[in-house]
Amino acid sequence: MAAAEIHALKQHAEENNNPATWRRPPHNIEAEQALLGALLINNDAYDRVSDFLKPEHFFEPLHAKIYEILATLVASGKLADPVTIKPFIPAEEKIGTMTVFEYVVRLAAEAITIINAADYGHIIYDLYTRRSLINLGEEIVNTAYDAPVELVPAQQIEEAEKRLFQLAETGRYGGGFENFGSALTKAIDMAGAALKRSSRLSGIATRIHSLDNKMGGLQKSDLIILAGRPGMGKTSLATNIAFNIAAACQKDKGEENEGGVVGFFSLEMSSEQLATRIMAEQAEISSSDIRRGNISENDFASLMRAMQKMQQVPLFIDQTGGISVAQLAARARRLKRQHGLDVLVIDYVQLMSGSSRRASENRVQEITEITTGLKALAKELNVPIIALSQLSRQVESREDKKPQLSDLRESGSIEQDADVVLFVFREEYYIKNREPKPGTEDYSKWQTDMENSFGKAEVIIAKQRHGPTGTVRLAFQADYTRFSDLADESRLPERYG
Template sequence: MTQQPISHTPVVSPHNLAAEAAVIGAILFDNNVYQYIAEILRPADFYAPAHHLLYEVASTLIQTGRVADGVTLREHFEQKEKLTEIGGAKYLVDLLDAAAFGPEVKDYARIIRDLAIRRELIRVGAGIQSQSLTPEDDDNGSTLINKAERALFELAERGSSERGFSTFAEALAESLVTAEAAFKRGGKIAGIPTALRDLDEQLGGFHRSDLLILAGRPSMGKTSLATNIAYNVAAAYKYETQEDGSRKTIDGGIVAFFSLEMSSEQLATRILAERTEISSHDIRQGKLTKADFERLSEATAELQNLPLYIDDTGGISIGELTARARRLRRSEGLDLIVIDYLQLITTNSSNANTNRVQEVTQITTALKALAKDLNVPVMALSQLSRAVEQRDDKRPQLSDLRESGSIEQDADIVMFVFREEYYLSRTEPPGDAGDPNANEKFIKWRERMNQVQGTAEVIVSKQRHGPIGTVKLAFDARVTRFGNLAYDAAKADPFE
C-alpha cells in the first residue's frame, strides 16, 4: 500500500488588518485619538509591517508635539525613502477612508492587542519547544520549566489591564479605601490582621506589597511565630464572589508557606499541636491517650480545608519560588507569602565570583519585587549572626542580621523575636554555701524569671509606615504558640 504524503497546511498568525487600518486612520484623522489608545497598543502589536511603521512614526510625532497626518507622514517616509514600504501615498488616503470614529476605536485597539498576545503565545510555545529539543548547556528540565513559566506570566501580565500612571485623585481614593478598611475593623488595622492584637496595633496589620523580615537566633521561636501568623490569617479567610465569578478576599487570606527547613508534615504537626494543646513531641512519639487522639482527629477535620499551601522544597531558587507563587495566585488566589527562611533560598547565578552577600542582595530585591508585583505582603524569616551571643544584652539589633545591608535596605519592616526566658533559664545562680550573696542572687534571678516566664518580645526595629517599638506576647513553649499577653480579665485564655 502506497503511503499518502502528509499535507501541511500553513498556519496563519492571528490578525485583523481591518481593525489595524481603522485605528491608524482614526489617529491620522484626529491626533487626540492617540491619547486614548496609547496605553493599550504598542507598535509591535500591529501585524502588518506597514501598520507597525506608521503607528511608530505617528506616535513619535504626536509625543513631540507635532502633527501626524497624511501630509507629515508622507513627507517623513519620502525623506527616509521608505514610502513604498507603507504602500505609497495612496495607502495613506485609503487609511483615512477606513478610519473608525467614536468609542469603537478603543474596542478595535483591544482586538489588535488581543491578537498580538495570541501571536506572542504562539511564539513562546515555539520557543519552549525549541529550547526543550536543543537546550543550552546549563538548562535542565526544571530550569526550562521556570523559563516557560516566567515567559507565560509576563505574557499574562501583558494581557491584563495596564496600570501606568495614576492621577493623584485615584491615589487618594485608594488611600481612602485603606482607611475605610481600618475603620471597619475598629481602627488601627488597615492591613491583613495577624490576630496578635498588640502586634497588629503596632504594625496596622500586614500591608500589601510590603517585604517583612522576621529574624531571631535559634530557639527564639521565629518559625513558631510565622506558623502562628500563617494559621491565623488562613483561619480567618472570608471572601465574596464578584460578578465575573472571581473571589475577593474580605478578611484573612490565602497563604503560601515556603518551608525550606521543615517538611510539610512537621509544619502540620506544629499547627495541630497549637490547636489541640498537645505537644508536638508527644504527637511524634505517639504518647497519646484516646481522648488526645480524638482531639487530633477533630482538629484535622476542621483544618483540612484551610487555605494554607505549603511548599517544602529544600534549597529552592528565587526564580522557582517566584514562579510557584505566581502560579498559586493565578490558580487559587494569594494574600500572604511566608518564607522560612531567607538564607536557604538559592540563586541561579553561574558566576563563581558572586559571594553570598551579593546573592542575598539578589534575593531580597527579588522578594520586594514579588511583593509589589503580586500586591501581597511577603514575610521572610532570617537568621542572625552570633554577635548577639557575645553581648550581655541579648536583644538583637539591625546590625545582627546576616548580610544585613541588603536585608535592612529592601525590607519595609524588620522584626526580631526575643525570649529573655530562654537565656535567663541558663544563668541560674549556683547554690554556693560559701557565698553569702548566693541566696540574694538566686532571689533576684527567680523574681526576674517570674516576670518573663511565658512571654516573648517582638522588637520592631524598622517600619517605613509607622513607629518602631517592642511588642510583648504570651508564649507557650510546650506547644510553641504565641498569643496576646495583655488580654481582658474576663477572657482567661490569651491564646484564643
C-alpha cells in the same frame, strides 16, 4: 479601502510573517488601518494608545513601521502626517497597484474620527496577545521535543509559567499615572473595608491583638522581615500567624473576609514537622511528646479532632530546600492562579538562592537580589510577604542581647527593601543559659530573673513605613510553640481541640 488592496496587504503580511500552518495567525488588518488613519489626521489620538501599544504589536510589518515613525515624531513634538513621514518609509514600494506613500495618504483620507482610537488599539493588542500565546505554545512543544541535556523538565515548566504570567501581567491596558481622585477613592474603600471588619484593621489580622494594634494588620504589597537569633521562636511566630490567618478565612461564606489563603515556603523544616507544630499548638499537646509518641489515648483523640477541623484550612506548604527567588515567584503565581493567595511566608531568606550567576559569586549581592525580588513579588501579587531572616552572631557578644537593625545578616538590602522589620526576642532564653550553681547568692537572683521573664517574649518593631516603631510584649508557651497576647486570656485566638 478597496477589497483588492486589503487582500494584497493581507498577502503581504502573511508572506512577512511566514505562517507555519494553513491556519492564519489571528489579526485584524482593518483595525490597524483605522488606528493609523486616526493617528495621521490627529496626533492627539496617540496619547490614547501610547501607554500600552507598541510597534511590535501590529501584525502587518509595514503598519508597525508606520506606527513607529509616528510615535517617534509625536514624542519629539513634531507633526506626523503623510508628508512628514514620507522620508522614513519605503515610499515607492508597491502594495498591489499603489505605492506605500499613496497607501499612507489613503489611510489618512479615509479616516473618519479619532473617537474609537483606543478601541482599535485594544483590538490590535488583544490579537497580538493571542499570537504570542500561539508562539509560546509552539516553543514549549518544540523545546520539549528537542530539549538540551542540561534543561530538566522542571526548569522548562518554570520558564513557561514565568512567560505566561508575564504575558498575563503585560496584557493589561491600565498602569501609568492615575489621577489623585482615583487614589483617594481607593484609600476610602480601604478605610470602609476596615470599618466593616470586626478587627477594625485595614490589613489582614494576625489574630495576635497587641501586634495588630501596633501594625494595623498585614498590609498588601508589604515585605515584612521577621528576624531573630536561633531559639527565639521566629518560625513559631510565623507559623502561628500563618495558621491564624488561614483558619479565619471565610472565602465562600458571603461574609467580610477576616482571613485569607496562605502560602508557606518552609525551606528548613519538612511539611510534616510544620504540621506537627501547628497541631501541637492547636491541641495543646507538647510537640516533642508527639514526636516521641509520649501521648495518651485521650491526647491522640484530641489530635484527631484537631486534625479533622484543620483539614479544610487554606494553608499551602512548599518544603523545597534551597529554592531560588525565580522558582519561588513562579510557584507563588501558580498558587494565586489556582487557589488564590492573600499572604506569603518564607522560612527563611538565607536558605534561598539567587537566580543570576553574578549574584551567586557574592553573598551580599545574592541577598540583595533575593530581597529586591521578594519586594517586587509582593507588589506584583499585591499580598504581604513575611520573610524570616537570621541575625548575625554579633548579638551574642553584646551585654544587651536585644537585636538592632545592624544585626541583620547582609543587613543593607534587607533593611532597605523591607517595609516592616520585626525582631523576636526572649530574655528567658539567655537567662536560662546563664544558670549559676544552686545555693549561691547569684542563684537566688537568677531564679528571680527567670520568674520575671518566664513565658514572655517581645516583638520589637524596628522599622515600619506606615506606623510607629516600638515593642509588643507577648506570652510564649514553649511546649506548644505558641505566641499569644499577655493581657487577656479571653482574647486568645480560637483553638481546635
